Every structure is written in structure tokens, then in C-alpha cells.
Amino acid sequence: MSTAPHVVVVGGGLAGMAAGLACADGGARVTLLEKRAHLGGLTWSFSHDGLTMDNGQHVFLRCCTAYRGFLDRVGSAGDVELQERLEVTVLRRGRRATLRRDRLPAPLHLGRSLLTYGLVPLAERARLGVAAAALARVDLDDPALDSETFEHWLRRHHQGPSAIAHLWDLICLATVNLPASEASLAMGAKVFQTGLLTDSAAGDIGWSRLPLGRLHGERGRAALEQAGASVRTGEGVQQVAPLGPVDGPPTAGSPRYVVRTGRGEVEADAVVVALPHYCVEEVLPPGALQADPARLGSSPILNVHVHFDRKVTDLPLAAGDGLAQWVFDRTASSGAERGQYLVVSVSGADEHIGRRPEDLGRDALSALRAMFPASAGAGVLSTFVTREHHATFRAAPGSAKMRAPARSPLRGLALAGAWTATGWPPTMEGAVRSGVAAARAALAATRTAGPGLGPELSVSAGPLRFQEVE
């Protein structure tokens, strides 16, 4: 029998997989329990009309170092595209504008692009730099940032409606999954400081060349199993319960928790619960949560998948008008044998999520036709809509208080998930960071002064290249 501590991870999204890998790399025995048939959580893929589709387009930035470390750990780092230099084409109102960084240090790297950014009138453009400089100086640790919307702050800093719509919201919606009018200043400031205003390369955009199910779920499972973890899919957890007092130091050889699933019970020295914010409370024992994640609420994302019978654009990604907030060319990853397969991605999609697929398809198509003149004569082979009602939590003012830290008040029980208190918006980066933070908390709680619980554990000794988050 191994004397290594046993950590049970509940939930196999990015947070749970990162936690499982970090625990296994740190020397623990790991069992990961996932309700669905596959790992990957909110990043998953399926087949439809001969194409492999993702439930929704996912992108990351160069500054997403923990997520990129995860890709590296599971052997997927070579299967993503990462721009050498940030470049985004914005096709709106019959105009073409480009956001491109040049070789100057941040924040000057975007200066030239912003000066010529034709979607914002000259008078408003002249005020962009002042707001950017003020945003770069905001103290991200100041709790007051979470009591104001990002748009309120932008208006206080003399940003006009065009600048908000065509620049600030272009990025805020895609990263926070809420418009600036609803997003917390804390989240807006985090995104712009970390992604655009501090390091000139930080905002380069990356995306997968593979279906997400393979990039994350399949590779993640293989890496976990290779690290010795037992991965049990199709096994939902109903309850995590302590087996005795969990406020004192650990006792060698006595498991502290039992995890109840539909198939039986699993005992654990420590548990990482990496479930979504809206249902995590259902499985936790009393006292495990000081925060109130259910009150965070959810922000939806929908994607309209359009398969043209021919190529209509050379751009790998672009931002557009109306429904087409962002458009991505997914032809290669889908395995399409002809034509071009584009995905229209709609974040903060409250007003669209309940609409009929035929109406969404029609609006997406008219937005694409306005963006890409070459699509005028193109036939449409298929359209399809994917909706995620609980894509992310709502990162609105007041949300910081509802996000729980990785270490729960109960010894040996840690929390993970993009919704936990990572300081990041609800992203893949936040999910991976949360998983590593929870693994650290769980492993620390399994250490004992006495003999019998295996080697001294240290996640940093493993091959993960995650940044410190605590």
C-alpha cells in the first residue's frame, strides 16, 4: 500500500485537471471524479454535419502563463497558434481598422494603432492615452475597484461612446464576458493592465489548432493517468463529508473525508472541489464556504457556426458588427473537407441566448456578409448554434466578495474553479491558476509532523510551470 496521501479531485474541467496534475506531481495519490463522460468541462467538442465543433471558441493571451503551463504539461503546447505580435482586424460599419502592436515597449506599443484607429472619432481618440495611463496606475489590490463598473470609471476618465463601444468593450466583452457597463472595474483593470498595458507581448492572442476536447480533455486525461491518477468519468459526486473533526492537525493514516458518488464512497486525506459556482454548494459540507458563489449569477455565451461552400476570408480572426462580435476561422481544426467554417462568437449574450436558432443564423449570416464581401456569392452548407447558459460567473461589481479562496475553512478541503478568488476574470487562465492554488492548499493540509504520510510534498518540485498565485 502506498503511504502517499490520497487526494480526491471533484470535477474534471481545467481547474480540476490542473489540481489533479499538480497533486500527482507533488507526490499524492489522486482520484479524479467527473460527472460527464469526458474531461474538459466547459471546453468540449462534438461532431455535427461532418465537422468537429467546439461548444464555443476559446482564445488565450500570451500572459496566460498558467494555462500555457498546463498545455505544456499535457503535451498540447505545440498544438496552439500564438500570434508573434498582436494583430486584430476590426470590420465594422463598412470600415476596416487594425489593432496591432509594434516594437516599442508597453504601453507605447499600441500608440500608433490607436492614433489611426478610425472607428473612434479623432476627438475621442486623443483621450484614449490618458485613460490608458490612468488604468495602468490603478492598484489592483484596492477593494474599492469592485464597487464600480468599468464603464463608470471610463466615463470618469473622459471616454466617449465610440471609444467604449469599439475599443474598450471589444476587449472587455471577450475577456470578462460582460460589457463595460456591467463589468466590475476590478476585472476591467486586471485585463487591461496584465494583457495590454504592462508588457508589450502580453496581449498576443492564441488559439487551438485542435478541437478543444482533444487539446484539453483527452490529453489531460492521458497526462493524469500517466502521472498515476485514477480518472473516473461518468461518476457524479453527491456529497463530500468529513469523517471526524477537520480543524486540527492531520493524523497519520486516518482519512479525513468521504466522497459519496452514485456508485459508492471514496475516502480521502484531502479533497479539491472544482465544481461550477452555481452548484458547488450542493456537495459541500456545512462550513466549507465563507463566500456565496451561487449569488454570482451566470453570464451566457453563444456561438453560431457557419459553414460556407467556399473560402470567404483569409483572416484567422476578426471583430465585426452586430451579432458578429468576434469571428474565427475554424476550418482546419474541424476537419472540413471543403469550403470555410467560421464561428461567430457572442459573449455577454443575455439578449440573444433565448432566441430561435434560425433567427440567430440569419443575423450571423448578414453580419458575416457585411464583414466579408467575398461571402456575397457563397452558399451556406450549414449553420448551427451552441449555447452555454452558465459560460462564466458574472464578474460585476460586488462579485469579489462572493469568490472563495482556495483554502476552505475546513482543513484538507480546497476549492477550485474559475469562479474562485484568483484575481483573474472567468477564464481558462483563472481556472488553471485556481486548480494549482487548491492543490497547494490540499497538499499542505496532508503534511504531518509525524511519520507515515509519505514524502515531503512540494508542487513546485513537479514539472508544472505555473506561476505562484497565493
Ligand SMILES: Cc1cc2nc3c(=O)[nH]c(=O)nc-3n(C[C@H](O)[C@H](O)[C@H](O)COP(=O)(O)OP(=O)(O)OC[C@H]3O[C@@H](n4cnc5c(N)ncnc54)[C@H](O)[C@@H]3O)c2cc1C
Ligand atoms: C462558450 C465559451 C467560450 C469561452 N471562451 C473563453 C475564452 O475565449 N478564453 C478563456 O480563457 N475562457 C473562455 N471561457 C471560459 C472558460 O471555458 C472557463 O472559465 C473554464 O473552462 C472553467 O473551468 P472550470 O474547471 O473552472 O469549470 P468547468 O469547466 O465548469 O468544470 C467543472 C466540471 O465539474 C463537473 N461537475 C459538475 N458537477 C459535478 C458533480 N456533482 N460531480 C462531478 N463532477 C461534476 C462538470 O461536468 C465540469 O466538467 C469560455 C467559456 C465558454 C462556455
